[in-house]
Amino acid sequence: EVQLVESGGGLVQPGGSLRLSCAASGFTFSSYWMSWVRQAPGKGLEWVANIKQDGSEKYYVDSVKGRFTISRDNAKNSLYLQMNSLRAEDTAVYYCARPVLLGASGYFDYWGQGTLVTVSS
Amino acid sequence: SYELTQPPSVSVSPGQTARITCSGDALPKQYAYWYQQKPGQAPVLVIYKDSERPSGIPERFSGSSSGTTVTLTISGVQAEDEADYYCQSADSSGTYLWVFGGGTKLTVL
Numbered sequence: 682e683v684q685l686v687e688s689g690g691g692l693v694q695p696g697g698s699l700r701l702s703c704a705a706s707g708f709t710f711s712s713y714w715m716s717w718v719r720q721a722p723g724k725g726l727e728w729v730a731n732i733k734q735d736g737s738e739k740y741y742v743d744s745v746k747g748r749f750t751i752s753r754d755n756a757k758n759s760l761y762l763q764m765n766s767l768r769a770e771d772t773a774v775y776y777c778a779r780p781v782l783l784g785a786s787g788y789f790d791y792w793g794q795g796t797l798v799t800v801s802s
Numbered sequence: 803s804y805e806l807t808q809p810p811s812v813s814v815s816p817g818q819t820a821r822i823t824c825s826g827d828a829l830p831k832q833y834a835y836w837y838q839q840k841p842g843q844a845p846v847l848v849i850y851k852d853s854e855r856p857s858g859i860p861e862r863f864s865g866s867s868s869g870t871t872v873t874l875t876i877s878g879v880q881a882e883d884e885a886d887y888y889c890q891s892a893d894s895s896g897t898y899l900w901v902f903g904g905g906t907k908l909t910v911l
Binding site: 716718725726727728731738740742743776781783784785786787788789790792793794795 | 803832833835837839844845847850851856886888890891892895896897898899900901902903904905
């Protein structure tokens with residue numbers, strides 16, 4: 682059974698940093714691209730970042746470029762999101778998701794339950 | 803940046819047909835995908851590659867595409883279908899930049 686379990690969320694002050702983790706199990710983690718998707722309270726879904734199987738390619742939504750870094754450790758079956766210079770508008774539930782790629786497009790077939798990040802003073 | 807546009811809300815009575823649209827300039831070139839999200843839960847894929855239905859998704863869910871608009875159709879809507887629905891796709895640049903529509907709240911009257 683595929684499982685994605687996020688951790689690391691919490692309350693952080695504006696300008697602060699936080700590192701999210703996602704523990705994957707039930708599939709060959711190193712064979713899949715991985716992604717982060719977020720959802721602000723009462724708002725819609727927003728794709729945040731993608732990372733290739735070996736970590737050699739990374740893609741970000743414009744609003745987090747230069748502040749967030751997606752990474753992975755295939756030996757530990759883990760995905761990470763380092764978030765720096767956090768802003769109030771980064772407040773959201775952050776989901777780890779496994780994408781199935783179709784060319785440069787793709788869809789998410791498995792999702793974690795999410796971890797809440799709150800940016801507030 | 804690339805955007806997908808959905809109506810904020812759609813309302814139907816039980817047993818009727820609900821149609822939720824999603825518009826975007828790159829949709830003629832990129833597949834669209836649809837997710838259902840109920841309160842407090844992670845999204846669930848209901849349609850992929852414009853019109854394919856994953857296993858376990860009821861046959862009343864279908865998808866179609868025409869030009870720059872894709873449509874999620876739910877035939878014979880049931881109370882349990884009340885949820886938020888999101889389309890998702892990629893821009894036309896081929897650079898793995900993905901986007902969700904703003905979401906549509908389906909209300910079953």
